[in-house]
Amino acid sequence: MSVPDSTHRETVTEIPTSWVGPIRITGSSVSGEISVPLATYETPLWPSVGRGARVSRAVEGGIRTVVTGERMTRSVLFTARGAVSAQIASQTIEERFGELQEVVSAGSRHAKLLEAHPEIVGNLLFVRFAFTTGDASGHNMVTNAADALMERILSWGLEIEYGSISGNFCSDKKATAVNGILGRGRSVVAEILIPHELVASGLRTDAQRVVDLVVRKNLVGSTIAGALRSANAHYANMLLGFYLATGQDAANIVEGSQGITYA
Missing domain, CATH: 3.30.70.420 (Hydroxymethylglutaryl-CoA reductase, class I/II, NAD/NADP-binding domain)
Structure with a gap:
């Protein structure tokens, strides 16, 4: 009868990582333009977050954050x-x-x-x-x-x-x-006020369409799905990429997926 080798072997799993940003943030903990590392196999996430970062740099104060x-x-x-x-x-x-x-x-x-x-x-x-x-x-x-x-x-x-x-x-x-x-961990509210002309040029839509989509998809769609304190598109994508890139406990993304997008 063969016995599996129980010797501990250490190896490394490589995950593609890219710096995204800079993102303009105004808050009590961080203020200014910062870049963040995102580790993910879903590499289209980088340009997607990068587009939001560009919008944040075009707005005075960028994304305003508060730890609640x-x-x-x-x-x-x-x-x-x-x-x-x-x-x-x-x-x-x-x-x-x-x-x-x-x-x-x-x-x-x-x-x-x-x-x-x-x-x-x-x-x-x-x-x-x-x-x-x-x-x-x-x-x-x-x-x-x-x-x-x-x-x-x-x-x-x-x-x-x-x-x-x-x-x-x-x-x-x-x-x-x-x-x-x-609450468990850190609860944060992040908000940004984007002028109409920037919504059109940077996001290729208009404010009313954004609001309608947030209500229909995030709020109503999440409600009929029975979501638990969650009404967002995909917070988990960005947070998990950040957790993996910075050596955090990735399982905490379960709580990190909870949050509400409001417009």
């Missing part, structure tokens, strides 16, 4: 004797929230506890903790913090037991309504 939220989440799971015990535990967590903030701060220089959002299903208590994590995405950081929080909560003598360090209410790398509503 920044957090990383981890939802823990407790099992209780019943719904009453779960509710008592939920209320206790809310009442002693300051103590939990101190637990997180004592264990990490960067993680800060922002909020705890509980949900009860039968005898199951889910608690979705949200943290700031500095410049890191913070997946491991919040897991360590959640572990310390569970230990402290279980020490309070409530009628609950350990269920799981992650109860999938976080929700990590899955398209969910809770991430779109409460």
Whole structure:
């Protein structure tokens, strides 16, 4: 009987990469003209994004951006004797929230506890903790913090037991309504006001047609498809290209695909 060779072999998968831009951006984190790397096998993406970049450079201020939220989440799971015990535990967590903030701060220089959002299903208590994590995405950081929080909560003598360090209410790398509503990672709004003459010369259409297409395709089309907090053409294309080019966790594109285009 042959045994597969289990020796670790490191190799490299090459993905075509191109710098696109510069893109004119005005925001609190970045202001000015910057180029971005996009790694993709769908190489027509480069000139497509490049056209938008040209339009941004022709508009005063370019694309204006604002970060509306920044957090990383981890939802823990407790099992209780019943719904009453779960509710008592939920209320206790809310009442002693300051103590939990101190637990997180004592264990990490960067993680800060922002909020705890509980949900009860039968005898199951889910608690979705949200943290700031500095410049890191913070997946491991919040897991360590959640572990310390569970230990402290279980020490309070409530009628609950350990269920799981992650109860999938976080929700990590899955398209969910809770991430779109409460936020996970960075939430950003980007807007641009394009003059009529530039819409005609740079995009070869007019403003009314753009608005009509956004309503009919992005808003109505996405609604009948049952999209989860998503009404856009293809945010995922650009974000995934950027993630791959910069060494990010590409699976986060699931959440990165969520967003609304409005005109």
